[in-house]
Amino acid sequence: xxxxxxxxxxxxxxxxxxxxxxxxxxxxxxxxxxxxxxxxxxxxxxxxxxxxxxxxxxxxxxxxxxxxxxxxxxxxxxxxxxxxxxxxxxxxxxxxxxxxxxxxxxxxxxxxx
Amino acid sequence: xxxxxxxxxxxxxxxxxxxxxxxxxxxxxxxxxxxxxxxxxxxxxxxxxxxxxxxxxxxxxxxxxxxxxxxxxxxxxxxxxxxxxxxxxxxxxxxxxxxxxxxxxxxxxxxxxx
Numbered sequence: 029x030x031x032x033x034x035x036x037x038x039x040x041x042x043x044x045x046x047x048x049x050x051x052x053x054x055x056x057x058x059x060x061x062x063x064x065x066x067x068x069x070x071x072x073x074x075x076x077x078x079x080x081x082x083x084x085x086x087x088x089x090x091x092x093x094x095x096x097x098x099x100x101x102x103x104x105x106x107x108x109x110x111x112x113x114x115x116x117x118x119x120x121x122x123x124x125x126x127x128x129x130x131x132x133x134x135x136x137x138x139x140x141x
Numbered sequence: 142x143x144x145x146x147x148x149x150x151x152x153x154x155x156x157x158x159x160x161x162x163x164x165x166x167x168x169x170x171x172x173x174x175x176x177x178x179x180x181x182x183x184x185x186x187x188x189x190x191x192x193x194x195x196x197x198x199x200x201x202x203x204x205x206x207x208x209x210x211x212x213x214x215x216x217x218x219x220x221x222x223x224x225x226x227x228x229x230x231x232x233x234x235x236x237x238x239x240x241x242x243x244x245x246x247x248x249x250x251x252x253x254x255x
Contacts, residue, residue, distance in 0.1 A: 128241075
């Protein structure tokens, strides 16, 4: 149980384009999902908390207009990186909360050329 | 002061030995504690959760919690090379607007050598 999927697993895009990443909880409903970013050899950095049916809560320093989050259902949250630039290249990981525990998706590796 | 602290390592143990990973946290009202394992290039995978003082065992893994000392540890018995990974300690914030958020330590790199 508690399986979280992400799609795509890897994406390469040109600078200036937008990229959408999907996060799904496959066998449970998640009113809250989280989006993290991880640069090489660094720890996870929480970007935002996604709540079903309401606006996401962004961490300090994360641009909400650049990283658009939509949590339209209890099993799906999406992160759209708008006008991506090379510095946005990173490993993006979502998690879904079931009771007290967060279960992580497999991550999406984004490379912006 | 970091909220969750771990020794970054690397911690190197021989195969078959016990690996001991330690974590301290600063928020005294924290209630939930987690250990995740992260292989290089992969996302974190939940190993253990612990909520009460004392020990919790699951197979080769034992989590230990001491809330008075604000200390969480993970013991891995009979360590295997496949246990080589980064181990992340995470603490669940107590409540309010931070409810459900995890605060992660920097992670301890564990290497189990044959």
